[in-house]
Amino acid sequence: QKEVEQNSGPLSVPEGAIASLNCTYSDRVSQSFFWYRQYSGKSPELIMSIYSNGDKEDGRFTAQLNKASQYVSLLIRDSQPSDSATYLCAAFKFSGGGADGLTFGKGTHLIIQP
Amino acid sequence: DTGVSQDPRHKITKRGQNVTFRCDPISEHNRLYWYRQTLGQGPEFLTYFQNEAQLEKSRLLSDRFSAERPKGSFSTLEIQRTEQGDSAMYLCASSLIKNTGELFFGEGSRLTVL
Numbered sequence: 001q002k003e004v005e006q007n008s009g010p011l012s013v014p015e016g017a018i019a020s021l022n023c024t025y026s027d028r029v030s031q032s033f034f035w036y037r038q039y040s041g042k043s044p045e046l047i048m049s050i051y052s053n054g055d056k057e058d059g060r061f062t063a064q065l066n067k068a069s070q071y072v073s074l075l076i077r078d079s080q081p082s083d084s085a086t087y088l089c090a091a092f093k094f095s096g097g098g099a100d101g102l103t104f105g106k107g108t109h110l111i112i113q114p
Numbered sequence: 115d116t117g118v119s120q121d122p123r124h125k126i127t128k129r130g131q132n133v134t135f136r137c138d139p140i141s142e143h144n145r146l147y148w149y150r151q152t153l154g155q156g157p158e159f160l161t162y163f164q165n166e167a168q169l170e171k172s173r174l175l176s177d178r179f180s181a182e183r184p185k186g187s188f189s190t191l192e193i194q195r196t197e198q199g200d201s202a203m204y205l206c207a208s209s210l211i212k213n214t215g216e217l218f219f220g221e222g223s224r225l226t227v228l
Contacts, residue, residue, distance in 0.1 A: 004156075008154070043205055044205075044217075049216060088157070106154065106155055
């Protein structure tokens with residue numbers, strides 16, 4: 001079982017609707033979670049971080065964390081064609097080394113239909 | 115431009131040749147990471163530095179791979195005796211220690227081994 005699981009998609013959402021992206025993680029000691037956006041042929045870009053249970057909102061984006069269920073989600077409101085990209089979920093845990101504590105999922109390919 | 119820069123952006127080489135990639139991180143960032151990404155997968159951790167010290171290497175990193183960060187500034191990743199399976203995007207990222215998990219990625223160096 002991979003440490004961070006995402007449905008690879010594609011997830012197709014009409015313009016203006018809410019896009020809901022989901023992620024589960026297997027290691028309960030994971031402490032913080034991140035969403036990166038990656039456009040085709042480009043490098044990942046951090047868009048949201050969440051460290052505690054509940055919701056965190058930033059503009060059109062809301063990240064949700066439920067540590068009991070080991071579940072992270074990203075909601076994108078008023079979806080725009082420019083939101084079409086692959087969204088990578090990442091989980092971080094302190095492993096003594098630091099960097100290999102950040103584990104990425106495969107990503108969900110999101111398509112916003114005009 | 116004060117972001118993470120990588121060079122070269124593309125490299126085509128023949129199997130068995132050596133290749134070297136360079137990464138210049140954001141100047142005030144003391145952590146520097148190397149990741150590898152193949153099509154349809156999330157970034158996979160290779161190694162990371164805190165200042166000039168290489169603190170961790172992934173089990174994925176064979177003896178043919180070596181990385182340096184001699185003065186705690188730029189870093190190089192060398193692959194010796196390249197194999198076709200080394201074809202991938204090599205991503206460099208940097209961060210502040212306090213914001214581990216919040217990575218800033220460069221545009222990547224795409225390697226094609228023929």
